[in-house]
Amino acid sequence: MSASGTFGYGIEFDDFIDVNRLGGILTKACTSKNRDGNRYPRMAETPSGMLNSVGLQNKGVDYFINTIYPKIEHYDTHIIVNVSDSTVEGYMEVAEKLNSLEKITGIELNISCPNVKEGGMAFGTSCPMAGAVTKAVREVYDKTMIVKLSPNVTNIAEIAKAVEDEGADSVSVINTLLGMAIDAEKRRPILSTITGGLSGPAVKPIALRMVWQVSKAIKIPVIGLGGISNATDAIEFLLAGATAIQVGTANFVDPQVCIKILDGIEEYCDRHGVKDVKELIGALDC
Amino acid sequence: MKKFIHDFEVTHNHHITDDYFAIYLKCPVSLPQILPGQFAEVLVSNSTTTYLRRPFSIYDVDYEKNVLSLLIKKVGDGTVALSKLKEGDALNLIYPLGNSFSMPGGKKALLIGGGVGIAPMLLLAKLLQEKGFKPDILIGGRTSNDIIEPEKYKPFGEVFITTDDGSSGEKGMVTQHSLFSGKVKEYSAIYACGPDPMMKAVARVAAEHTIPCEISLENTMACGIGACLCCVVETIDGNKTTCIEGPVFDTRKLKL
Numbered sequence: 414m415s416a417s418g419t420f421g422y423g424i425e426f427d428d429f430i431d432v433n434r435l436g437g438i439l440t441k442a443c444t445s446k447n448r449d450g451n452r453y454p455r456m457a458e459t460p461s462g463m464l465n466s467v468g469l470q471n472k473g474v475d476y477f478i479n480t481i482y483p484k485i486e487h488y489d490t491h492i493i494v495n496v497s498d499s500t501v502e503g504y505m506e507v508a509e510k511l512n513s514l515e516k517i518t519g520i521e522l523n524i525s526c527p528n529v530k531e532g533g534m535a536f537g538t539s540c541p542m543a544g545a546v547t548k549a550v551r552e553v554y555d556k557t558m559i560v561k562l563s564p565n566v567t568n569i570a571e572i573a574k575a576v577e578d579e580g581a582d583s584v585s586v587i588n589t590l591l592g593m594a595i596d597a598e599k600r601r602p603i604l605s606t607i608t609g610g611l612s613g614p615a616v617k618p619i620a621l622r623m624v625w626q627v628s629k630a631i632k633i634p635v636i637g638l639g640g641i642s643n644a645t646d647a648i649e650f651l652l653a654g655a656t657a658i659q660v661g662t663a664n665f666v667d668p669q670v671c672i673k674i675l676d677g678i679e680e681y682c683d684r685h686g687v688k689d690v691k692e693l694i695g696a697l698d699c
Numbered sequence: 700m701k702k703f704i705h706d707f708e709v710t711h712n713h714h715i716t717d718d719y720f721a722i723y724l725k726c727p728v729s730l731p732q733i734l735p736g737q738f739a740e741v742l743v744s745n746s747t748t749t750y751l752r753r754p755f756s757i758y759d760v761d762y763e764k765n766v767l768s769l770l771i772k773k774v775g776d777g778t779v780a781l782s783k784l785k786e787g788d789a790l791n792l793i794y795p796l797g798n799s800f801s802m803p804g805g806k807k808a809l810l811i812g813g814g815v816g817i818a819p820m821l822l823l824a825k826l827l828q829e830k831g832f833k834p835d836i837l838i839g840g841r842t843s844n845d846i847i848e849p850e851k852y853k854p855f856g857e858v859f860i861t862t863d864d865g866s867s868g869e870k871g872m873v874t875q876h877s878l879f880s881g882k883v884k885e886y887s888a889i890y891a892c893g894p895d896p897m898m899k900a901v902a903r904v905a906a907e908h909t910i911p912c913e914i915s916l917e918n919t920m921a922c923g924i925g926a927c928l929c930c931v932v933e934t935i936d937g938n939k940t941t942c943i944e945g946p947v948f949d950t951r952k953l954k955l
Contacts, residue, residue: 421926428702449938456921456929460747463921467928613750665922
């Protein structure tokens with residue numbers, strides 16, 4: 414699947430790949446109201462990765478339903494909407510409105526965005542708050558509900574358990590890591606928000622460790638993401654315990670990377686005599 | 700416009716000065732039409748400090764030879780790596796990206812490029828001349844070393860030069876050139892690309908003379924295809940992406 418915020422709504426990639434080949438598309442975050450996002454500069458390249466502080470720019474759930482949904486409902490793959498907001502009521506409003514859209518398979522609750530002043534990561538860094546927002550949205554949303562977890566915590570497995578207890582169907586592990594970049598010549602931060610979310614190959618070892626920890630702690634499926642750039646990376650996440658994987662920042666470098674990863678996983682399975690890719694889930698020999 | 704991703708072959712890496720080079724790239728398929736102002740996202744591999752692609756204006760296009768070129772200034776690891784590419788090397792491009800300039804309302808137009816910002820002005824000068832307009836090209840730089848290949852523009856219009864130190868052309872910034880005290884009113888459009896302070900100054904002068912002005916922005920970006928929303932610019936109509944809705948913007952729409 415493509416990771417939220419790195420793949421637009423899928424249509425941005427139509428010139429490069431057959432989007433229908435993906436297991437699913439995670440859309441750009443959708444909030445209850447229009448959000449302009451943060452000021453430019455929103456991006457800093459860092460060793461083997463990047464920082465972003467986009468700040469959930471989107472035109473709100475009503476615009477999504479009326480204008481974007483008609484453009485993407487033809488896709489023959491799972492469309493999962495990433496849902497965020499600054500209040501529990503806001504999360505509920507978005508989820509409730511999306512509930513009736515036939516081609517939206519599920520939602521991914523984003524309780525881990527590090528780039529907004531209110532809400533976002535604040536919901537994902539304490540067990541009671543993560544549990545509360547999950548519980549509230551569960552009451553208004555019938556279909557698949559994934560919760561995207563923040564790595565900016567001391568014990569991610571505890572948060573995973575909290576959202577599992579409140580009705581999450583699965584968890585995405587991980588969102589970006591809070592980081593910072595400085596322009597030494599100007600003695601200024603590069604991002605307008607000073608700090609931002611780190612992604613790309615630089616975070617992969619941390620993501621892999623967290624997927625491994627979370628998958629041992631909970632029973633619901635774990636979706637692994639964080640720096641996956643090729644099929645080998647993807648297989649490592651499956652072995653660590655992920656049931657599915659998302660590809661994020663690598664889409665910026667190679668808009669065809671998702672298809673290359675799918676082909677590469679098939680090639681790996683053939684080479685290792687793996688009949689069903691599911692055999693790889695949690696098959697780490699340790 | 701449809702976007703493509705291809706491995707191009709370097710046919711020539713022309714080192715113009717110590718700081719600037721033009722890289723000529725042969726496309727493996729027939730080049731699609733490329734508009735002035737459009738850019739390519741270039742993959743610089745093999746370094747931890749050059750993870751993302753780099754956006755560069757398309758400098759020139761030779762449809763007969765199926766070659767396009769990029770004009771690049773060495774500023775960091777990525778551009779230095781590109782400067783070392785040799786004939787026969789491969790370079791992966793996503794292209795053509797972004798919008799283009801609009802045509803002037805009258806015959807005469809002024810094209811302004813500051814330093815490497817001159818890059819999109821060559822295709823624009825060609826197109827304007829081809830369509831019967833009369834472009835003047837004003838090239839600015841800190842020193843004569845920053846005035847890159849001025850002779851290339853001569854077939855398409857009159858060329859004027861300014862340098863901060865007076866080592867070539869008139870001394871001063873582009874907006875201090877005598878064109879602005881003389882025939883500036885004859886222009887029905889001004890187009891500019893270069894450092895932010897230069898573009899802001901040009902936009903201000905254009906506004907003073909009520910001449911429509913378009914500038915090509917160089918905001919840092921990740922994807923180049925409208926997915927990441929990192930390259931936004933504030934406009935009177937809200938945030939717009941430089942990669943899809945730009946890089947060319949009407950200065951009256953920008954919150955400069």
